[in-house]
Amino acid sequence: MSTDTDGGTGTGTGTGTDADAGALVEEALAASPVFxxxxxxPLALRARSGSGVEGLDLGRADLHTxxxxxxxxxxxxxxxxVYVSSSLPEPEAAVATLEQIDTVYRLVARYPDDLRIAYTAADVEDAFASGxxxxLxxxxxxxxLAGSSGVLRAFARLGVRYVTLTHNDNTAWADSATDEPGVGGLDDTGLAIVAELNRVGVLVDLSHTAESTQLAALGAATAPAxxxxxxxxAVNDHPRNVSDTVLERLRANGGVIQLTFVPAFISPDVAAWSADHAAERERLGLPAHSWTWPGTPRPGEDPKSVAEQYAxxxxxPPDPRLQEWLDRHPRPEATAAQVADHVEHARDVAGLAHIGLGGDYDGVDRQPADLPDVAGYPVLLRELASRGWSRGELEALTSRNVLRVLREAEEAATEPLWPTAALR
Incomplete structure (x- = not known):
C-alpha cells in the first residue's frame, strides 16, 4: 500500500531568498491547501464558550483558531x-463525544460560507474548489466507543472518519504511550476493532498509542493508517513521538504521519522543562494539572453562564510555592525550525508520500513561538522552502498525501458507513 511519489509538481531545488520562498509557499497553498x-x-469552545460557536468570524483572541x-x-x-477525557466512564464518554460532534455540526451550520462538512476525499476536493x-x-x-461495535458504526454513520485507538490512558483492549503496559499492544478485541474500522472506512489513528499497539495495528490493517x-x-525522545521502526512500517502500510507542533514533543528543552515541572508539582503534593473536564449546557441552560462557571x-492563582519555581525556571520555547527538523526526519525515514501536518491547535496551552496559532502554517512551509523543498514536495505535505490515504481507506472499505448524499 506504499506509493512513494512526490505527490505534486516536480522536485526542484527550492529557493534562495525569503521572497522566493514566500512565493513558492503561496503557489503550493493555492494548489494544495493545508489538510x-x-x-x-470543539474542546476549547466547550471550555470557554459553553460549546457556543459565536465570534469565530470576527476573531477570537482567546483561542488558537x-x-x-x-x-x-x-x-x-x-x-x-471531538475529544473527551479518558477519565470519564466509557458510557459518559460516548455521550460527551456525541455532544462534541454536535458542536462541529453547529459550527459548520453557523458559518456555511466558510466551512463545509466533508466525509470523503471527493468532498474535501469539492470544498477546496468552492473556497x-x-x-471532518x-x-x-x-x-x-464504550467497547461497542454498534457505537463505532453509529459514529461512522455520523461522519466520523478516524478513531485514535487510545488517549493518555489504556483502554481495556489497547495500550497507550503514556500508561503502564496492559494487554501488550492490542488484544483480540483491539484487533477486531481495527478490522471493523477498516471495514466501514474509518481511519485507524495511532497517535497516543504505545509502540506495541502501533506495530500490532499496522500488522493487522487492511487500509492505510x-x-x-x-x-x-529520533529527533526528540518523547513517548508521544514515533520511532524509526514504526515509521518504516507506516511506509509499508501506505499511511501518513501528520507531524505535530506540540512544544514538548518538538523540543528536548521543553520536554525536559515539562518533566521537571511535573516533578515539582508532585513534590509539592499538587495534582498533575489544574484542568478538569468542562461540562456543557443542559436543556434550558445559558451557554455563557456555563462557561463563566467553568472559568x-x-x-x-497558582500555588505560591509552584509560582516561585516557575519564576526561577522560565519555560523554554520551541520553534518552527525545530518542527521542520521533525518533518524532514519523517520524510527521510518514511518517505515523502507518508507525511502531513497535525498542529494540535487549541489542544495545548502554548505552541512554538513562531507558530502561535493556525495562521502559522506558511511560516513552517517557508522554513522548508528555504531548505530546498520544491512546490511539489510542499503540496504533498500540506494535503495530497492525506487525501490519498482518505481515498485509499474509502476504496478498502467493504461496507462504508459515512453519510450518503441522500442523508446530507
Missing part, C-alpha cells in the same frame, strides 16, 4: 477532534 490532522477547537486565521494559514481541510474549509470528524480515544498528531522520536474553577 490538518488534529485541532481541538478562528476563521480569519484559518484563512491566513492556508487551511483548506481540518479534522476537528470553503472542509470539516476525528474521535480521540477508543474509550469513546495515520498518526493525526505525532512527531519523530471560575480555573481562576485561582
Amino acid at each position: 490538518d490532522g488534529h485541532n481541538d477547537l 478562528d476563521l480569519p486565521r484559518l484563512r491566513s494559514g492556508g487551511v483548506g481541510a481540518q479534522f476537528w477532534s 470553503r474549509i472542509a470539516s 470528524l476525528g474521535i480521540e480515544g477508543g474509550h469513546s 495515520i498518526f493525526s498528531h505525532s512527531s519523530a522520536r 471560575q474553577t480555573l481562576a485561582a
Whole structure:
C-alpha cells in the first residue's frame, strides 16, 4: 500500500531568498491547501464558550483558531477532534463525544460560507474548489466507543472518519504511550476493532498509542493508517513521538504521519522543562494539572453562564510555592525550525508520500513561538522552502498525501458507513 511519489509538481531545488520562498509557499497553498490532522477547537469552545460557536468570524483572541486565521494559514481541510477525557466512564464518554460532534455540526451550520462538512476525499476536493474549509470528524480515544461495535458504526454513520485507538490512558483492549503496559499492544478485541474500522472506512489513528499497539495495528490493517498528531522520536525522545521502526512500517502500510507542533514533543528543552515541572508539582503534593473536564449546557441552560462557571474553577492563582519555581525556571520555547527538523526526519525515514501536518491547535496551552496559532502554517512551509523543498514536495505535505490515504481507506472499505448524499 506504499506509493512513494512526490505527490505534486516536480522536485526542484527550492529557493534562495525569503521572497522566493514566500512565493513558492503561496503557489503550493493555492494548489494544495493545508489538510490538518488534529485541532481541538470543539474542546476549547466547550471550555470557554459553553460549546457556543459565536465570534469565530470576527476573531477570537482567546483561542488558537478562528476563521480569519484559518484563512491566513492556508487551511483548506481540518479534522476537528471531538475529544473527551479518558477519565470519564466509557458510557459518559460516548455521550460527551456525541455532544462534541454536535458542536462541529453547529459550527459548520453557523458559518456555511466558510466551512463545509466533508466525509470523503471527493468532498474535501469539492470544498477546496468552492473556497470553503472542509470539516471532518476525528474521535480521540477508543474509550469513546464504550467497547461497542454498534457505537463505532453509529459514529461512522455520523461522519466520523478516524478513531485514535487510545488517549493518555489504556483502554481495556489497547495500550497507550503514556500508561503502564496492559494487554501488550492490542488484544483480540483491539484487533477486531481495527478490522471493523477498516471495514466501514474509518481511519485507524495511532497517535497516543504505545509502540506495541502501533506495530500490532499496522500488522493487522487492511487500509492505510495515520498518526493525526505525532512527531519523530529520533529527533526528540518523547513517548508521544514515533520511532524509526514504526515509521518504516507506516511506509509499508501506505499511511501518513501528520507531524505535530506540540512544544514538548518538538523540543528536548521543553520536554525536559515539562518533566521537571511535573516533578515539582508532585513534590509539592499538587495534582498533575489544574484542568478538569468542562461540562456543557443542559436543556434550558445559558451557554455563557456555563462557561463563566467553568472559568471560575480555573481562576485561582497558582500555588505560591509552584509560582516561585516557575519564576526561577522560565519555560523554554520551541520553534518552527525545530518542527521542520521533525518533518524532514519523517520524510527521510518514511518517505515523502507518508507525511502531513497535525498542529494540535487549541489542544495545548502554548505552541512554538513562531507558530502561535493556525495562521502559522506558511511560516513552517517557508522554513522548508528555504531548505530546498520544491512546490511539489510542499503540496504533498500540506494535503495530497492525506487525501490519498482518505481515498485509499474509502476504496478498502467493504461496507462504508459515512453519510450518503441522500442523508446530507
